[in-house]
Amino acid sequence: MCGIVGAIQRNGGVVETLLQGLRLLEYRGYDSAGVAVLEAGAIKIRRKAGRLERLEQVLSDGSLDNARAGIGHTRWATHGPPSDENAHPHTDQEGRVALVHNGVVENWAELRAELEAAGVRFASDTDTEVLAHLVGREMARGQDLASAVRASLARVRGYYAIAAVAQGEQGVRIVCARSGPPLAVAAGPDGVYLASDVLALIAHTRDVIFLEDGDVAELELGHAPIVTRIDGTRVDRPTRRVEWDPEQAGKGSFPHFMLKEIHEQPDVLARTAFDRLRLDKGDVDFGVPGFTDHELRAVDRLQIVACGTALHAGWIARYLIEGLARLPVDVDYASEFRYRDPVLAHNTLALAISQSGETADTLAALRLAKTLGARTAAICNVVGSTLVREAQATILTHAGPEIGVASTKAFVAQVVAAFLFAVRLGRARGVLSLERGRELVSELRLLRPKMESLLGERAVSEVRAIAQKNQGQKGFLFLGRGINYPIALEGALKLKEISYVHAEGYPAGEMKHGPIALIEPAMSILVVNSAGPLAEKVRSNLEQVRARGGHVIAIGSDKESIAQSDEHVLVPECSEWLSPILNVIPLQLVAYHMADLKGFDIDKPRNLAKSVTVE
Numbered sequence: 001m002c003g004i005v006g007a008i009q010r011n012g013g014v015v016e017t018l019l020q021g022l023r024l025l026e027y028r029g030y031d032s033a034g035v036a037v038l039e040a041g042a043i044k045i046r047r048k049a050g051r052l053e054r055l056e057q058v059l060s061d062g063s064l065d066n067a068r069a070g071i072g073h074t075r076w077a078t079h080g081p082p083s084d085e086n087a088h089p090h091t092d093q094e095g096r097v098a099l100v101h102n103g104v105v106e107n108w109a110e111l112r113a114e115l116e117a118a119g120v121r122f123a124s125d126t127d128t129e130v131l132a133h134l135v136g137r138e139m140a141r142g143q144d145l146a147s148a149v150r151a152s153l154a155r156v157r158g159y160y161a162i163a164a165v166a167q168g169e170q171g172v173r174i175v176c177a178r179s180g181p182p183l184a185v186a187a188g189p190d191g192v193y194l195a196s197d198v199l200a201l202i203a204h205t206r207d208v209i210f211l212e213d214g215d216v217a218e219l220e221l222g223h224a225p226i227v228t229r230i231d232g233t234r235v236d237r238p239t240r241r242v243e244w245d246p247e248q249a250g251k252g253s254f255p256h257f258m259l260k261e262i263h264e265q266p267d268v269l270a271r272t273a274f275d276r277l278r279l280d281k282g283d284v285d286f287g288v289p290g291f292t293d294h295e296l297r298a299v300d301r302l303q304i305v306a307c308g309t310a311l312h313a314g315w316i317a318r319y320l321i322e323g324l325a326r327l328p329v330d331v332d333y334a335s336e337f338r339y340r341d342p343v344l345a346h347n348t349l350a351l352a353i354s355q356s357g358e359t360a361d362t363l364a365a366l367r368l369a370k371t372l373g374a375r376t377a378a379i380c381n382v383v384g385s386t387l388v389r390e391a392q393a394t395i396l397t398h399a400g401p402e403i404g405v406a407s408t409k410a411f412v413a414q415v416v417a418a419f420l421f422a423v424r425l426g427r428a429r430g431v432l433s434l435e436r437g438r439e440l441v442s443e444l445r446l447l448r449p450k451m452e453s454l455l456g457e458r459a460v461s462e463v464r465a466i467a468q469k470n471q472g473q474k475g476f477l478f479l480g481r482g483i484n485y486p487i488a489l490e491g492a493l494k495l496k497e498i499s500y501v502h503a504e505g506y507p508a509g510e511m512k513h514g515p516i517a518l519i520e521p522a523m524s525i526l527v528v529n530s531a532g533p534l535a536e537k538v539r540s541n542l543e544q545v546r547a548r549g550g551h552v553i554a555i556g557s558d559k560e561s562i563a564q565s566d567e568h569v570l571v572p573e574c575s576e577w578l579s580p581i582l583n584v585i586p587l588q589l590v591a592y593h594m595a596d597l598k599g600f601d602i603d604k605p606r607n608l609a610k611s612v613t614v615e
Contacts, residue, residue, distance in 0.1 A: 002030050003074040004100050004183065005200050005213060006163045006174045008221045009191035015064050017191075018072035020054055021200035032087035035059070036098035036165060037070030043098045043167050047087035069172045071163045073100035079108070080125025090129040092136025093120055097145070097166045098137060100180040101128040102196055103159035108524065111155065125137035131156070135164060146175045146218050150230050153177055153216070161196055161361060177216040177230075177503035182358045185217050185225045189231050192219040198242050199401055200382070206242045210384040234563060241385045256602045258404035258498070262588050265452040268409045269581070271398040272416045273444055282437025284424040290377060290393020291421075296428035302327055303374060305334040305365035309407040309493065310353040313379075314488035316580050317351070317418035323483075324432060324440070324577065325425035334365035342372070350374040351421075355402060356409040357385025364392065369460045379417045381410055395421060404603045406497045408588050411490065415581055419444065422577075432500065443575045447582070450572040454585045459569070463586050466567050467593035473551070474522035476503040477515060478587075484528045484556070487580045491526060491587030493556075498595040498605045506540040519550040528586070529556040530571065530579040540562065553588050 003025030007017045018035050033055045034047025048054040052074070064070075071373065073088035080086040091096040105111070109128035115133050116122065122129055131152060138148035145166040159180030165173075176183055176194050185194045188205035194217070195201050209225060211217055215235070218226040227237050240300070251252050276284050302321060304314040311333060317330040332342075334352070338361060344350075354362045357380040366387070371375050378391035381399045396499030397413035399413060423440050426432030432440070437524035452460065459537050470476075476495055480488035489505035496503050506515050509529070525545045529538040535558040542564055545552055554565035557573040570584040571579075596603045 002076040002102065003200075004071070004102055004125055004161060004163050004194070004196040005073075006071040006176065006194040006219070007191055008069040008174060009218060009392065010067050010068070010221065011190065012068045014067050014070045015053070015059055017309065018201065019056060019059070021195055021540070022072050022074055022602070025074055026052060029108055031082035032075045032084070033073065033091055034075075034087045035064075035070055035072040036089040036100075037064050037067035037527055038093075038167065038172060039064060039067045041167055042181075043095060043165065043377060045089055045091065045098060047084060047089065049082045049087055049510075069165065069174065071098065071100050071165055071174060075409070078104055079127045086126050086165045088128060090124060090126065090132040091227045092132045094136060094140070096139055096168065097132060097136045097148075097160055097164055099132040100126065101131060102161040105130055105156055106158035107156065108158075131160075131162060133219070139166060142259065143166050143171065145169055146216060146228070147232075149175045149177055150216055150228070150232060150608055153179075154230055163194055167278065167408055168581050170564060173218055174219045176211070176219070178211045179213045181362060182356075183211045184384070185219060187224055191249045192221060192223075192225065192399050192555055194219060201243055208242055208384070209237045209239055212237065212389075213386075238253060242383065244299070256404065257307040258406055258408060258592055258602050261402055261409040262585065262592065263405050263455050264388050264400070265412045265585065266448045266455070268397075268399045268413050269416055269448055269451060272401075272413045273420060276420060277441045277445065279438060279445075280530045281427075282434045282441055283326050283427045284420045284437075284441070286420075286424070288394065291424055293428040296425055298347055299327065299349045299375070299425075301345045301349070302329040303344060303348050303369060304331045304353065305350065305362055306353040307334050307339050308358075308362055309411045309490060310355060310362070312486045312490040312493070313414035313418060314351075315412055315489070316415050316483060317353070317421070317484040320418050320422035320427060320577060324422040326427055327425060328430065328502065331407045332365070334359070334361040337365045338368050342368070344369060344372045344374050346373075348374040349377055350389055351377045351379065352391065353379045353414055355381045355385050355399075355407055355414075357382045357387035359387075363387060363390070376579040379414050379421075381413065405590070405605055405608050406494055406602075412581055412584065416444075419577065440575070440577070445577060447574060447578055449583055451585065453572060455581060456549045460589060461467040462501055463569060463589040466569070466594040467590050468595055469523045469567065469596055470551070470553070471597050473501075474520075475518065475526045476501065476526060477511075477518065478503065478505040478525050478526045478528070479511060479538070479541060480505070480528040481508045482532075483576065484516050484530060484580055484583055488526070489526050490584055491528070491590070494588055495588075495594060496590035497608060498600060498602050499598060500600065500606070501594070511541055512544065516544065516548065519545055521549045521551060523550055524553060525550045526555060526590070527561060527565070528555045528583050529558040529561040530576060530583060531557045531559075531573055531581070532576040535561070548611050556583055
């Protein structure tokens with residue numbers, strides 16, 4: 001993994017097109033980059049470890065500027081360290097085929113041993129090179145590129161998205177395939193294109209085809225993409241319209257995508273919620289199948305599966321759904337759910353939450369739940385993603401492209417979607433009255449200006465001052481209770497992801513069962529506490545921290561906590577059910593400014609990828 005692009009263009013200049021696509025996919029994380037182009041019938045490869053700028057320097061000699069067809073890749077190491085030799089594309093021993101790959105070939109060692117026994121010499125440590133040699137061997141036996149790819153993939157176990165070009169074929173074509181990691185293809189007025197993320201396609205066309213697991217696609221200039229299965233059977237895949245604008249993938253006037261996306265959150269609230277609210281009915285209308293009164297009354301239990309930040313949104317969804325709809329909810333790490341031999345109650349609805357809709361563990365967990373008899377639903381941001389296609393019902397969050405690896409606006413959109421779902425469940429099940437439904441819907445509508453107030457110049461400068469004062473601390477403990485406990489988890493995760501400091505989220509009531517031993521003046525304690533029935537309990541925990549010399553930073557609307565703290569961010573008051581949406585904003589900004597003050601690469605934190613499409 002992490003990024004694949006490819007193009008055949010009428011008027012040449014494909015190298016710049018490939019570089020433009022790779023630049024848009026940089027946010028996914030990578031440690032090397034490369035391209036392979038067809039030039040005068042021959043394959044020419046350029047690749048470098050490090051940032052894309054190093055590859056651009058190599059290509060600046062203009063030697064490949066006239067090429068009309070090629071593939072490109074940004075790699076995040078899985079097999080072998082980052083190096084020029086391990087960078088993609090890879091080729092077979094005779095140089096007849098070049099191939100790029102996202103994912104993991106699980107039986108690569110077995111296949112490599114077979115190839116080496118046949119005299120093949122390997123030039124890298126990667127599992128990907130095995131694929132290149134397999135395809136090259138099939139072509140040496142007289143097969144065309146598409147047939148060679150299908151025959152080779154039939155021997156592979158694992159997850160993959162690949163794209164390949166070959167020399168000496170009649171006509172110029174690219175063959176690509178997927179089983180797990182995403183891949184989309186498109187035909188525009190000036191060429192045909194493929195990419196692992198639609199962001200790299202929308203500059204050429206918004207009408208794209210999302211490949212399904214087991215699909216192999218052939219791209220040739222002047223023709224619609226041909227899609228077959230591994231066995232060669234022809235299939236039709238629908239063309240889908242992507243509504244994102246290319247401008248949405250830019251930073252605008254912001255220094256980093258993460259800061260831009262934090263500031264977009266009031267708009268994200270509006271896009272996710274406002275046209276779905278029915279104030280007269282005190283209800284929510286998703287406008288898609290799967291959320292009628294009849295369908296929701298048939299649900300006796302909810303099983304949520306997710307990973308990372310999306311899991312924290314899932315924990316908040318549990319509080320919302322149990323509190324507002326009185327429906328029992330279980331929440332699992334998707335990576336644990338799929339391996340613990342789970343038992344699901346009758347009439348369970350499995351809800352998967354994912355920004356990209358391509359998270360491997362989340363997809364596998366949802367598929368398992370379906371085999372166990374559960375109905376399936378999703379909260380997702382990406383139209384046409386695998387999760388959206390496979391779930392029986394979907395709530396799209398409409399957050400727009402999220403480029404920063406550390407998720408911010410997608411998380412808020414997921415929490416808003418969970419709130420909407422909880423209200424819809426409560427009304428459908430007769431648990432929420434018309435009057436209470438109207439109150440909740442109205443409170444959500446009033447939230448936008450409160451979010452905006454936390455993003456004003458004065459509020460942001462206060463947060464930056466907190467980051468400045470605390471950047472030398474030994475560690476950070478985030479505490480919360482009830483529906484804001486997951487916000488403590490999320491605040492700690494954000495700080496770890498981009499500032500590379502030790503931070504831990506904990507239920508405030510559990511602090512005395514271990515973490516209290518860590519408290520000292522060099523430890524900053526961020527206490528999330530909003531006005532509500534648990535505020536007094538959290539203040540008691542705050543006092544325990546102060547009594548042991550801990551440095552307290554209070555976040556929330558509880559004014560007594562603010563008065564007892566060393567530093568604070570006062571958050572506007574709102575319904576306790578909606579308080580996580582406000583409380584997370586200062587924590588996102590603390591993480592951002594801490595990383596910025598340290599001079600770190602905020603949008604591309606080390607070792608992380610935006611969409612984790614392997615286990």
